[in-house]
Amino acid sequence: MSKKVGNFRKIIFSCTAVFLILCMSGCSVTDLGGTKKQELDFTVLxxxxxxxxxxxxxxxxxxxxxxxxxxxxxxxYLVRGYGKKESSGYSIEVKELYETENAVHIRTELKGPGEKEQVIEKHTxxxxxxxxDYQDRHVVFEE
Known part of the structure; x- marks a missing residue:
């Protein structure tokens, strides 16, 4: 019986080792941060x-x-949506849109209805x- 237990342990160990090697070889880490290279030209549609x-x-x-x-x-095309709101009067501002070596970064800000703005109570x-222009890079939506 001890021989069977020994073989079973070898099989389990081998399977675990193969699994870990496959997992590690398929994973890679890309640094999406980096230094800002330049602002990008864009159009809000x-x-x-x-x-x-x-x-x-x-x-x-x-x-x-x-x-x-x-x-x-x-x-x-980069889309940033803020979900369902209970009234009108919201706007979105592009605060930054730039590229780094590995990514395009976009930061937007949702602005709520102003105090003097006429607000309609309806879902928006x-x-x-x-x-x-197309960029062959990852896109990072920043908060």
Missing amino acids: EKEDIPEELKTQIEEKKDEPMKLTYTDQGQM WPYLVVKL
Whole structure:
């Protein structure tokens, strides 16, 4: 019996070793931070200028906060949505959009209704779509 237990332990050890090697070889870490290289030129799109397929994705996800990227014909679209709100009067500002060696970074800010602004009590879904030239980098949505 001890021979069977010994063989069983060898098999378990071998399987565990193979599993760990496979896990470690498939994982890599990319540093998405880094030094700001340059600001990127971008355009904030009006709803009628958003590609139809992207509009569909936004519509499906608009109730919850969202961070989407979409590429089409040499262009990159970055979407930042803030979910369902109980009134009108919200706006979104792009605070930064820049590139580092490994990533594109975007930081936006949701601005609530101003004190002097006329607010309508109805559900709204504030989101922003930014269009820029395609970048072959990860996208980091910063808070």
